[in-house]
Amino acid sequence: MRAGRDPGLKRVDETSEEGAAIATLPLYTQIREVVRRRILDGSYAPHSQMPSEAQMMEAFGVSRITIRQALGDLQKEGLIFKVPGKGSFVSKPKAFQNLSRLQGFGEAMTPAGYETYSQVLSARAVPAEAAVAQRLQVAPGEKVFEIQRLRHLNREPISVDVSYFPLLLGQRLAQEDLPARDIFVILENDYGLHLTHADVSIDAISATEPLARLLRTPEDAPLLRIERLTFADDQPLDFEYLYYRGDAFQYRLRVERS
Known part of the structure; x- marks a missing residue:
């Protein structure tokens, strides 16, 4: 050629x-x-x-x-x-993750040749709201650590991730290179935690003004909202709300007919 x-x-x-x-x-x-x-x-x-x-x-x-x-x-x-x-x-790049595997965003997209990075929007201790407290098995109002990130795929904003951790674990994570590294990789490779499974629920919502601004999409545009609670062995340690652009993300799942 x-x-x-x-x-x-x-x-x-x-x-x-x-x-x-x-x-x-x-x-x-x-x-x-x-x-x-x-x-x-x-x-x-x-x-x-x-x-x-x-x-x-x-x-x-x-x-x-x-x-x-x-x-x-x-x-x-x-x-x-x-x-x-x-x-x-x-085409505008579309992120995808396989529902049959527990993976971080970078883990799923980098092997496919996509460039990914995260912008940390905030990292702070907050009182646990009822839903967060229930998932992380702490008392309502107890301090947990919240990390908000804007995820990019090929330099395009694709999701806003709001993650909650037990306080000490979250404070430790906040010191890591979160723009470049997946939290799952840090938890397993650096902290020696054994991630086993996650409970996931998915629904559709309309973009609020703050989300629309961050994701560069019209207000009220469709977003995919994912709630994910990740466990290390039987201990919940990472509860997340993931807000994905509806035009830029898909979950993939292979279904067997027995």
Whole structure:
């Protein structure tokens, strides 16, 4: 494949480890992987227009059918969408998590090639409201530790996470590198806790003004609200309200028919 004039279409260096692996694949797969990486690393911004088929043919030195095979695969993945008469556009990134696995946000998204990070909005001790007290098995009004984070996927805000912990555990977590690391990873790898399971409930709500502002979505836009109570062995230690943009998140679940 030869590089074209559009810097966004510059191919992967075939002398690199990544390039050597890609070079062994069929042509349309090579092109798909190069373009896929440009989308995931933000070189092509969400809703931006992709280069035309003719531009890609010239850039990569391949036939139109090869380009269409590559774009077809990207469309099936949900990374691009087509507008008749206008061409292909980059889809807004959509987060996903598998309901059959207990994972943090970064744990689920990073292996798929997405860039994730968190902005810590607040970290403070608060009196436990009734619902929080019940989940964490403490007395109502007892101090617990609340951590609020704005989660980003490929530099786009995707969720507001409000997490509650027993006081001492939360104070310790607040000293960690929460913008870059998942709390689940810290609890297991750094603190030696054995996370076993979580109780999860999901419903739909309308975005309040504060949530809409943080998530850059219209007020009253649909949000997915997830309540998750995570246990270490039989001890509850992390109760969360997760507010996801309705247009940017999905849960995945495999259902067996016995």
